[in-house]
Amino acid sequence: MNQEYPIVTEKNQEELKKDAKIRELWMKNICDHDKHAKFKTKEFYDFIIVGAGTAGCVLARELIHGIPNINILVLEAGGPDVHSNGLINLPCTWFKAFQLNDHDWGYVTQEQKVQSCVNPAKEIVRNRFPYPRGKVWGGSSSVNAMLYMRGLAKGYNDWAAQGSEYNIWDWDHCLEAFKATENNSREKPDEKFKQLHGFNGLLHVQDSHNGIYDVMSGVIDAAKSLGIPYNEDFNGERQNGVGTYQFTNQGGRRCSLAEGYLKDALKKVELHSDSGPYEFGKVVAVDIRSYAHVLDIIWDEENKKENVAIGVRYFCTGTVREAFIAPKGEVILCGGAINSPQILMLSGIGPKENLEANNIKVRQELPVGKNLWDHPSCLFPAKANPDVIHHWSCGSEIGILHKANVEGKIPCEEDFFDENPDIQIIVTPFRSDFIKELSNHEISGIILLSVLNIPSSVGYLELNSDNPFDQPRIHLNYFDKSDDLYRMISSLKLCREILKQPPLSTVYNVKEVGINDEFGQLSTNGDDISDEDWEKFVVERMSPESKDGVVNHRLQVYGTKNLRVVDASIFPYIPSGNINAATAMVAWRASRLIIEDYMKKFK
Numbered sequence: 001m002n003q004e005y006p007i008v009t010e011k012n013q014e015e016l017k018k019d020a021k022i023r024e025l026w027m028k029n030i031c032d033h034d035k036h037a038k039f040k041t042k043e044f045y046d047f048i049i050v051g052a053g054t055a056g057c058v059l060a061r062e063l064i065h066g067i068p069n070i071n072i073l074v075l076e077a078g079g080p081d082v083h084s085n086g087l088i089n090l091p092c093t094w095f096k097a098f099q100l101n102d103h104d105w106g107y108v109t110q111e112q113k114v115q116s117c118v119n120p121a122k123e124i125v126r127n128r129f130p131y132p133r134g135k136v137w138g139g140s141s142s143v144n145a146m147l148y149m150r151g152l153a154k155g156y157n158d159w160a161a162q163g164s165e166y167n168i169w170d171w172d173h174c175l176e177a178f179k180a181t182e183n184n185s186r187e188k189p190d191e192k193f194k195q196l197h198g199f200n201g202l203l204h205v206q207d208s209h210n211g212i213y214d215v216m217s218g219v220i221d222a223a224k225s226l227g228i229p230y231n232e233d234f235n236g237e238r239q240n241g242v243g244t245y246q247f248t249n250q251g252g253r254r255c256s257l258a259e260g261y262l263k264d265a266l267k268k269v270e271l272h273s274d275s276g277p278y279e280f281g282k283v284v285a286v287d288i289r290s291y292a293h294v295l296d297i298i299w300d301e302e303n304k305k306e307n308v309a310i311g312v313r314y315f316c317t318g319t320v321r322e323a324f325i326a327p328k329g330e331v332i333l334c335g336g337a338i339n340s341p342q343i344l345m346l347s348g349i350g351p352k353e354n355l356e357a358n359n360i361k362v363r364q365e366l367p368v369g370k371n372l373w374d375h376p377s378c379l380f381p382a383k384a385n386p387d388v389i390h391h392w393s394c395g396s397e398i399g400i401l402h403k404a405n406v407e408g409k410i411p412c413e414e415d416f417f418d419e420n421p422d423i424q425i426i427v428t429p430f431r432s433d434f435i436k437e438l439s440n441h442e443i444s445g446i447i448l449l450s451v452l453n454i455p456s457s458v459g460y461l462e463l464n465s466d467n468p469f470d471q472p473r474i475h476l477n478y479f480d481k482s483d484d485l486y487r488m489i490s491s492l493k494l495c496r497e498i499l500k501q502p503p504l505s506t507v508y509n510v511k512e513v514g515i516n517d518e519f520g521q522l523s524t525n526g527d528d529i530s531d532e533d534w535e536k537f538v539v540e541r542m543s544p545e546s547k548d549g550v551v552n553h554r555l556q557v558y559g560t561k562n563l564r565v566v567d568a569s570i571f572p573y574i575p576s577g578n579i580n581a582a583t584a585m586v587a588w589r590a591s592r593l594i595i596e597d598y599m600k601k602f603k
């Protein structure tokens with residue numbers, strides 16, 4: 001039995017019944033309490049931010065410091081990040097952090113059929129698989145792998161190329177925001193590093209605290225021996241090559257955006273004496289409410305044509321509450337790539353067909369949920385023999401960024417020097433006492449996780465029902481386009497080549513790599529693995545890492561007023577790197593746009 005995920009036993013059923021009973025008593029108490037309630041308080045805030053994730057935390061801090069005398073309500077469905085027994089803070093426990101039930105939304109993708117690229121008449125079925133998303137202060141930045149990556153400048157320039165008004169998202173503007181949010185503590189940075197990095201932001205970034213040890217540095221030597229150039233800064237002038245990652249860490253601990261930005265925002269509390277309509281003075285501060293699940297947007301019913309957002313409805317401690325924005329205020333959705341679209345759709349903004357099928361009145365027809373773009377990845381574990389993995393530092397230590405071969409061949413030197421790499425290999429040590437999914441036996445080794453940084457396939461999500469607590473249906477459509485599948489196969493072949501090089505060849509037996517039952521279904525015939533078997537391996541082991549005209553260039557939702565979306569769902573093209581830093585950057589830029597628009601309203 002897998003001890004990490006105990007199956008529901010008879011005893012558990014009893015316990016679940018007891019839980020249900022307590023919940024029932026709690027509900028009864030709330031209902032009794034409601035019977036005596038005479039008033040429903042009307043809460044007013046200048047800004048209501050939905051979600052205290054990467055973007056929400058940055059926005060709260062930047063707005064409270066950027067506009068005088070405002071108050072902000074942050075509604076977060078999860079709880080504070082301190083309720084995790086330290087697992088969130090410790091980099092070496094990140095693999096546990098996103099499996100913490102209480103801190104995860106528990107999403108599961110829809111089953112997917114992938115058309116074979118080797119034999120187009122064949123379809124390979126990928127069963128549903130978990131799709132973790134943080135539900136806690138800091139959102140996914142509290143449970144992620146902490147890699148600090150920005151992606152290629154080209155991706156941002158493509159975004160800006162959509163029209164002159166999109167210039168505000170070109171690389172120069174984005175670089176300014178990346179630097180503003182970053183606090184990099186690299187020892188002895190050279191002049192180039194100083195030019196491209198920030199040293200005064202609140203998102204702390206550092207090199208691996210413990211350094212890397214022999215077996216892992218062997219990966220760098222092996223990659224170099226194949227002609228892959230060394231890169232000492234994946235966020236420097238070029239991204240391609242092999243090197244060590246920088247992490248969103250401070251003093252060897254996770255620096256989530258809650259740690260960096262939200263907690264700083266909460267320090268600012270003032271009583272504003274000239275409070276106008278607020279009879280008793282107004283507390284100028286960020287008010288964060290935990291376990292507050294936003295249900296939908298409240299619209300101004302007297303102004304139906306314009307879809308003016310005036311507040312939100314949310315569920316907290318057994319009660320449905322309402323919060324409103326003061327004149328000139330805004331509702332800002334920062335719920336992440338799954339939840340912001342869901343909230344919009346529950347509020348009547350989305351595709352007509354899906355809304356009507358779920359009995360939701362359409363206020364504004366928009367392609368919400370249609371451009372769900374994510375980085376698919378495939379995990380390639382290799383068992384070490386003898387056991388040489390003795391510690392687990394930051395987890396993912398080494399990166400190899402390369403251009404993949406579109407015909408699925410092993411990439412060559414030309415591909416390694418291409419400065420627009422589309423694949424990222426994340427190399428991380430593992431011990432099975434840490435990652436039980438890999439094996440029930442005591443084994444150790446390394447994982448090479450190939451991530452498709454520039455995918456061609458695009459997914460979508462749709463409502464399953466009008467129940468705000470129901471999961472939306474998530475269709476990732478990974479490897480929908482055959483070039484994605486070929487590029488992934490090409491990268492996995494490279495992983496295998498790397499393991500064949502000394503000094504790794506003395507530790508890992510490639511004939512055992514990813515082939516036994518513990519590791520997957522890849523079958524080998526001696527040294528040869530057919531493309532068909534590679535393809536099957538990719539589809540069966542694919543996992544997530546995580547546009548279409550819903551918001552304008554200032555991130556305002558089309559066809560509405562006082563409503564923006566600021567989070568990972570707004571990228572028209574997914575950045576070619578992990579997207580925590582990119583989302584923080586977007587939030588920082590958005591704060592400047594919001595401040596600008598707010599100030600204009602006073603002129």
Ligand SMILES: Cc1cc2nc3c(=O)[nH]c(=O)nc-3n(C[C@H](O)[C@H](O)[C@H](O)COP(=O)(O)OP(=O)(O)OC[C@H]3O[C@@H](n4cnc5c(N)ncnc54)[C@H](O)[C@@H]3O)c2cc1C
Nearest residue numbers: 051053054055077139140144145146147294336568578580
């Ligand atoms: C397992 C994992 C590993 C990752 N590894 C990396 C990495 O190493 N490097 C990297 O750069 N990126 C990584 N990422 C991605 C990155 O962390 C996310 O893309 C980024 O944090 C997204 O920010 P966001 O603001 O869009 O959403 P989130 O940070 O997810 O924030 C959304 C917040 O809104 C809250 N919310 C949602 N709906 C509601 C509602 N109805 N009411 C109230 N609150 C609500 C959520 O609880 C959450 O706190 C990883 C992600 C995951 C899941």
